[in-house]
Each structure stands twice: as structure tokens, then as C-alpha cells.
Amino acid sequence: MAEMKYYELIKNPGMVALTDIPILDYHDFREQTIAIMKKESCHCVNYFIRQNTDHVDFYIIIANDSSHKVFVYSHRQKAEIKSLESITQECFQLHVFEREIYENTGIVFENHPWLKPVRYPFDRYDKAFKLSDYPFYRIDSEEIHEVGVGPIHAGIIEPGHFRFQCYGEKVLHLEIQLGYQHRGIENLFIKKNSLLQRCVISESVAGDTTIGHGLAFAQLAETLAESEWNEKLECERIIALEMERMAVHIGDIAALCGDVAYQIGQVSCEALRTIVINTMQDWCGNRFGKGLIRPGGTNYTLGNKILSFIAERLEEVHRRFLEVADMIFDDSGILARFENTGTISAKQVYLSGGVGMVARTSGTCRDIRESHPFQAYKEVKYKPVILDQGDVYARALLRKIEFELSFSVINELITRIEHLSDNLSFKPDYEMNFKPDMLCISLVEGWRGEICHVAVTDHEGKIEIYKIKDPSLHNWHVLALAVREQEISDFPVCNKSFNLSYCGNDL
Amino acid sequence: MLKKLKVLKSHGSQYIKNLQTQPVSDLFRGRPIISGNISEQEISRVASICPVDAIDKKSGSIDIGRCVFCKECAFMLPEKIRFTNDYRLAANVRETLIIRPGVEIPVRLDETKVRGEIRKLFSGALKLREVSAGGDNSCEMELAASGNVNFDFGRYGIEFVASPRHADGIVITGPITENMEEALKICYDAIPLPKIIILAGTDAISGGIFDGSPALRRKFIEEHNIDLFVPGNPIHPLTYINGVMDLLGIK
Numbered sequence: 166m167a168e169m170k171y172y173e174l175i176k177n178p179g180m181v182a183l184t185d186i187p188i189l190d191y192h193d194f195r196e197q198t199i200a201i202m203k204k205e206s207c208h209c210v211n212y213f214i215r216q217n218t219d220h221v222d223f224y225i226i227i228a229n230d231s232s233h234k235v236f237v238y239s240h241r242q243k244a245e246i247k248s249l250e251s252i253t254q255e256c257f258q259l260h261v262f263e264r265e266i267y268e269n270t271g272i273v274f275e276n277h278p279w280l281k282p283v284r285y286p287f288d289r290y291d292k293a294f295k296l297s298d299y300p301f302y303r304i305d306s307e308e309i310h311e312v313g314v315g316p317i318h319a320g321i322i323e324p325g326h327f328r329f330q331c332y333g334e335k336v337l338h339l340e341i342q343l344g345y346q347h348r349g350i351e352n353l354f355i356k357k358n359s360l361l362q363r364c365v366i367s368e369s370v371a372g373d374t375t376i377g378h379g380l381a382f383a384q385l386a387e388t389l390a391e392s393e394w395n396e397k398l399e400c401e402r403i404i405a406l407e408m409e410r411m412a413v414h415i416g417d418i419a420a421l422c423g424d425v426a427y428q429i430g431q432v433s434c435e436a437l438r439t440i441v442i443n444t445m446q447d448w449c450g451n452r453f454g455k456g457l458i459r460p461g462g463t464n465y466t467l468g469n470k471i472l473s474f475i476a477e478r479l480e481e482v483h484r485r486f487l488e489v490a491d492m493i494f495d496d497s498g499i500l501a502r503f504e505n506t507g508t509i510s511a512k513q514v515y516l517s518g519g520v521g522m523v524a525r526t527s528g529t530c531r532d533i534r535e536s537h538p539f540q541a542y543k544e545v546k547y548k549p550v551i552l553d554q555g556d557v558y559a560r561a562l563l564r565k566i567e568f569e570l571s572f573s574v575i576n577e578l579i580t581r582i583e584h585l586s587d588n589l590s591f592k593p594d595y596e597m598n599f600k601p602d603m604l605c606i607s608l609v610e611g612w613r614g615e616i617c618h619v620a621v622t623d624h625e626g627k628i629e630i631y632k633i634k635d636p637s638l639h640n641w642h643v644l645a646l647a648v649r650e651q652e653i654s655d656f657p658v659c660n661k662s663f664n665l666s667y668c669g670n671d672l
Numbered sequence: 673m674l675k676k677l678k679v680l681k682s683h684g685s686q687y688i689k690n691l692q693t694q695p696v697s698d699l700f701r702g703r704p705i706i707s708g709n710i711s712e713q714e715i716s717r718v719a720s721i722c723p724v725d726a727i728d729k730k731s732g733s734i735d736i737g738r739c740v741f742c743k744e745c746a747f748m749l750p751e752k753i754r755f756t757n758d759y760r761l762a763a764n765v766r767e768t769l770i771i772r773p774g775v776e777i778p779v780r781l782d783e784t785k786v787r788g789e790i791r792k793l794f795s796g797a798l799k800l801r802e803v804s805a806g807g808d809n810s811c812e813m814e815l816a817a818s819g820n821v822n823f824d825f826g827r828y829g830i831e832f833v834a835s836p837r838h839a840d841g842i843v844i845t846g847p848i849t850e851n852m853e854e855a856l857k858i859c860y861d862a863i864p865l866p867k868i869i870i871l872a873g874t875d876a877i878s879g880g881i882f883d884g885s886p887a888l889r890r891k892f893i894e895e896h897n898i899d900l901f902v903p904g905n906p907i908h909p910l911t912y913i914n915g916v917m918d919l920l921g922i923k
């Protein structure tokens with residue numbers, strides 16, 4: 166095909182003037198997307214529409230893990246567009262974006278293999294389409310039985326519906342129906358227009374990823390306002406992000422142990438997670454870090470006293486966690502349940518657009534901290550660890566390894582803060598004005614994986630469109646693939662090993 | 673075996689002995705105190721930045737059933753508004769959650785309004801079903817933490833169960849999405865009488881930052897009598913634990 170046409174962003178977060186985004190005709194757009202996505206290092210971080218009075222713009226954003234760039238380009242259709250040939254049939258990882266556009270606007274993607282609802286948003290195209298009518302895939306056979314679970318599950322977790330097609334105890338197919346948690350978040354980002362309100366919303370996209378989503382929004386706002394922030398703030402933010410990762414990873418290992426009735430592993434990890442989140446509370450007054458990440462500065466800058474307190478507490482957690490992990494990963498009962506359970510391949514990850522730990526445990530190197538470094542990661546020497554077994558064991562083990570990586574990154578940053586010449590700290594700035602007619606992209610590697618926030622501003626610099634992609638959006642599909650051919654009784658540990666977000670998907 | 677002994681030795685004893693007096697970090701944002709001499713002008717300044725309209729524009733009182741505890745009002749007026757680390761915030765009367773300027777009293781339950789059958793039936797054991805209806809998973813995690821090795825709320829026989837038919841009541845988190853409205857109702861209907869209802873977190877109590885979103889349906893809350901409001905964003909396990917203990921009259 167002809168020469169590629171796209172705008173190339175080098176920085177993360179980065180922004181581009183809307184007028185600088187190339188507009189391709191749909192045929193070329195489609196061909197170009199298929200060609201780019203053939204490279205395994207490329208994956209789509211967003212594809213969404215912007216409705217104008219007389220036309221519709223479709224923007225696509227693709228991250229290249231190896232060239233560290235982000236590509237943006239678009240196609241334009243008449244306002245009354247009814248259908249388009251789907252790209253998904255050639256490039257499967259777009260499936261969820263085309264489904265989202267279809268659900269919101271009614272634009273049909275012809276020959277899409279799986280054109281089903283994503284989250285039943287309140288402003289969906291066809292309100293008559295109800296959650297109870299979800300078109301589940303079914304196998305017509307007298308020997309197959311269906312198992313339905315949810316929306317309300319046994320534990321204290323968020324709602325979602327799982328529909329299994331089973332042959333005896335064996336799962337042939339799982340379909341996951343989401344949307345129960347839909348709160349209209351993207352719409353609220355536009356409607357609630359004070360910057361503080363938007364901070365609070367960003368912290369609630371997924372409360373278990375308060376820092377991750379909070380940071381994705383804060384750095385996006387700063388970029389759109391072309392405001393400066395200093396090195397100390399960058400370091401503090403990454404310390405917070407890595408503390409969030411440590412806490413959740415330990416908590417996940419606790420939950421995995423709990424699922425296989427390995428109580429000593431569960432309780433000792435629970436106690437260690439408590440120390441990490443209580444340390445967060447000692448820093449900023451909230452165990453999840455709500456209130457800590459703000460655009461322009463922070464209300465809780467790290468002074469020497471709290472800095473050494475954090476170092477001391479994490480040191481203890483590190484020592485004890487290694488002891489616990491040594492015990493867990495040496496236990497034959499654990500190995501028997503975790504190994505070769507819920508295995509996914511690199512190819513499945515590639516086709517589904519999997520991100521985060523799910524990708525890194527099945528041989529795919531995908532980590533925004535390395536590929537598109539943000540904040541203090543621009544300076545930190547960080548190299549992701551890649552495992553390739555793709556099973557529950559690998560996903561548990563990677564958590565232990567990433568815990569250690571986070572610990573060393575935090576220590577490096579603490580030392581750096583102690584030696585900073587520019588030790589000034591800034592208060593949050595809620596009076597920022599955004600540049601008009603821009604498209605801004607902010608990527609953060611949260612504990613689950615890649616978080617993407619995108620904003621489009623109008624002529625006056627108001628946010629006109631706000632799009633969020635939680636790492637769960639693509640990974641839910643990978644989970645469904647992971648349980649195929651597994652015993653249904655292994656579903657809980659498979660599910661815990663992914664620990665995906667319902668509200669992050671449903672928004 | 674040796675490894676297990678090592679882990680147990682480091683683990684030591686983790687449980688909190690007294691759940692009613694356990695100290696928390698000074699920075700924890702609990703019950704606010706508003707100075708009695710906050711001026712009209714100051715009130716309007718803080719009310720205008722509050723992200724959730726939790727500050728009354730006339731009286732300057734803070735509704736901790738709406739407040740998301742961002743503390744921005746206190747950063748703006750540190751002389752007039754202060755957040756203490758008092759985590760005992762739960763109440764059974766909605767109005768109790770409105771903290772007035774110059775009034776410095778702890779938030780407690782109104783004993784006379786606790787339904788008699790609750791204490792008669794459940795002071796020895798209480799089983800609850802949790803329903804997340806748009807919750808962001810932070811309140812959910814804190815509720816789960818209330819039963820963990822540190823807080824060990826199970827010591828009073830108070831636990832979460834899987835089936836609503838085994839439950840004495842329901843704990844709701846999240847602002848109640850339209851898409852969860854029906855499931856919540858079905859779950860509630862399956863619980864035997866006298867059906868306790870506990871709202872955990874600001875989102876559940878008032879909608880919080882999501883208030884006004886067209887994706888919510890809060891009719892369930894308006895139509896039912898609520899036995900306990902537990903403020904927080906998210907709730908602290910100790911706020912929830914103390915609220916439930918007070919509801920059951922556990923001393």
C-alpha cells in the first residue's frame with residue numbers, strides 16, 4: 166500500500182492539534198490499520214468517534230512498544246453513516262472498540278464476528294436493548310450444560326455475569342457480560358467541569374487503581390494546560406504508583422492462596438498488604454491514596470521524616486514478603502493447583518490486545534513504564550521481566566517479581582529525592598486552562614496494566630470528549646480464553662490470577 | 673515446615689485487640705470540625721470549591737454523607753475547618769451526618785431509633801450480604817478487610833455470606849447504577865425479615881461524586897428505611913466495624 170499517513174507522538178503524555186491529524190479515506194484507513202497492527206509490537210489504545218453537525222470523525226490511537234511512539238490518524242464519514250466494513254475481521258484486537266462505537270451510535274460494522282454490547286451505557290443508541298437480552302453464544306447439544314454466575318457473586322466483589330458452556334466439569338466456552346457497574350464516567354468528565362471534580366472522578370474510575378487512574382488524568386490535564394511540574398513531584402507520583410502495585414500484588418497473592426485453601430499464605434500476605442496501605446495512609450490520610458494525586462502539585466509532599474518512614478516500613482514488608490513467597494512458591498500443593506492452569510499463549514494475547522501482567526506472563530513485552538516512559542520513569546533504569554508459561558503460576562510469580570522491582574524503583578526514587586537540588590514542592594493547581602482543539606493522550610502502567618486516558622478539547626479549550634481505557638477492557642476477553650478446556654472448579658483461581666476490574670470496564 | 677515456622681514467627685500476632693479504641697494515622701480524614709466563627713464569605717468560598725456540594729451555602733455545615741473527604745475545604749481555610757482522625761462516623765439517622773459549625777460532638781447512633789428486633793435477634797451473630805451497585809471496589813475491599821487477620825470482625829460472629837437467603841441484611845456500596853437496580857432488588861427480596869440495610873460509603877449514601885449522573889437509579893434508597901449510614905471515601909474498616917457494633921449494642 167501507499168505510504169503510511171499518521172501523526173507521530175514521541176512523548177507520553179502527548180498532544181496533537183486536531184488539524185494535524187491526517188484524515189484518510191476509509192479504504193486506506195482500514196488497510197493502514199491492518200498493516201500497522203500486523204506488527205506484534207503495535208497495539209490499539211483507543212478508537213473512538215467525535216460527532217460533528219455534518220460529519221463524524223473516527224480517531225484511532227496505536228502505541229508501538231518497540232519504537233516508543235504513538236500513532237494517531239482518522240477517517241471522516243457523513244453524519245448519517247449507517248455502516249462500515251469491520252476491521253476486526255482482519256485485526257481482532259479492535260473488536261471491543263468497534264463494539265463500543267456500535268453500541269453508542271448504532272453504526273454497524275459489517276462482518277464483525279462478535280458485534281455484541283460492551284457495557285450498556287445509559288446513552289446507548291438503542292435503549293430497548295436490555296441487559297437481560299444479551300445474545301450469549303450457546304452450544305446446542307443435549308450433552309452440554311450451561312452454568313450462569315452473577316451478576317452478584319459469592320464474595321464481596323463487583324457484579325458481572327459469567328456464562329459457561331460445560332461438558333461435564335470441563336469448560337468449553339465462557340462468555341462474560343459486563344455493564345452492571347456503568348456510572349456514566351466519561352460523560353461526567355465533561356459535565357462536571359471543575360478540575361477538582363474531575364480529579365475525584367478519576368480516582369473513582371477504579372478505586373483499586375486510585376493512583377493509576379488519578380495520575381493518568383493529572384498528567385493529561387497538565388499537558389493540555391502546558392504546565393510544568395518538577396522532578397520531585399514526578400518521583401513522588403511514581404513512589405505512590407509503585408506502592409499501589411506492591412499492595413495489590415501482595416493482596417492478589419493472598420487471594421490466590423485463599424482460593425486453594427492455603428491459609429498461612431493468605432493471612433501472612435493480608436497482614437503485609439495492610440502495612441503497605443497503612444503506610445499510604447500515614448503519607449496522605451487514605452489507605453488507597455485518594456487525595457494524593459493532583460494536577461500541578463500535591464497536598465502531601467514527601468518530607469524527610471515521612472520519606473524515611475516509608476523506606477523503613479517497605480523494607481520490613483520486603484523482608485517478610487520474600488520469606489512468605491519463598492514458602493508459597495515452594496509448596497507442592499500450590500504448584501499442583503497453579504501450574505498449567507488457565508494457560509494462554511502469546512498469540513492469544515496478541516490477537517486480543519492483552520496488556521499488563523497478562524501479556525508479560527505469556528511472552529509479550531508490553532509495559533508502558535519501558536515503552537512509553539512517563540514521569541520519573543524517564544530517568545529510572547527499569548526493565549520489565551517477561552515470563553512465558555502463561556498460566557496461573559506465572560501470573561502469581563510475576564506479582565512476586567514485580568513486587569521486588571517496585572521495591573527497588575521506590576528505593577532509587579527515595580534516594581533521588583534526598584539528593585535533589587530542586588526540592589521545592591507545589592500545591593495543586595485547579596485553575597488550569599486547556600489548549601483548544603487538541604487531542605491529548607496519557608498512558609500509565611497501573612498494576613493491572615496499561616491505562617489510557619484521552620481528551621479532545623473544543624474551540625474554547627473545554628473538554629468535549631473524554632475516553633478511558635482500563636487494562637481490563639481487553640483482558641476480560643483473555644480471561645474467557647484462559648478457562649477453555651479447564652475444569653470449572655479452576656475458574657476462581659484463574660479469575661483471581663487476572664483480577665480484572667468491572668467498574669474500569671463499565672465506566 | 674521450617675519455612676512455615678519462619679513465616680509464623682515474623683507474622684507474630686496481627687489482630688487488633690480493641691476495635692473501638694485502635695489509633696489511626698493523624699492524617700486520616702475523619703470527622704470534621706468547623707469553627708463557630710466561620711464567616712459568610714468564607715463559607716461561600718469553600719462551598720464553591722467543594723466537588724460534591726457537601727457544604728451548605730447558608731449555614732456552612734458539612735454533610736459527611738455527601739463529602740468525599742478530599743479535604744480541599746480544610747486546605748483552603750485551615751483555621752476554620754479541620755479534619756480529625758476520629759473514624760467513628762456511622763449513624764442511623766441521616767441528619768446526624770450533618771456537621772454544624774461550632775458544634776463539636778461525636779457522631780453516634782440514636783439509640784431510640786434502632787429497631788428493637790435488630791438487637792434482640794442479632795447481637796450474638798449477624799450475617800450480611802454485600803451488594804456492589806456501581807462501587808469502585810475500594811469500599812468493597814475495605815469491607816472485605818474488616819474480616820481479615822488484622823480487624824477480624826468475625827470474632828463477634830459478624831460476617832459476610834454468599835447467599836442472601838442466609839443473610840440477615842444487606843450492605844450496599846456504590847451509587848446504585850441503573851444496570852444494577854434490578855439485581856439489587858432481587859437480592860433484597862430474598863433476604864428474610866427483618867432485613868437490615870447498611871449503606872457503606874459516600875457513593876451509596878448520596879451518590880457522592882456520581883450524583884446527578886443519568887446512569888444512576890436511586891429509588892431503592894429513597895423507598896427503604898436505612899438502618900445504618902457509614903460515611904467514607906472509601907469507608908475505613910473501623911468506621912464500618914464501630915457502626916455495626918453500635919447498631920447491635922455491642923460494648
Ligand code: SF4
Pocket residue numbers: 721722723724725726727734738739740741742743744745746
Ligand atoms: S472535604 Fe468534603 S466538604 Fe470539604 S471540599 Fe472535600 S468534599 Fe467538600
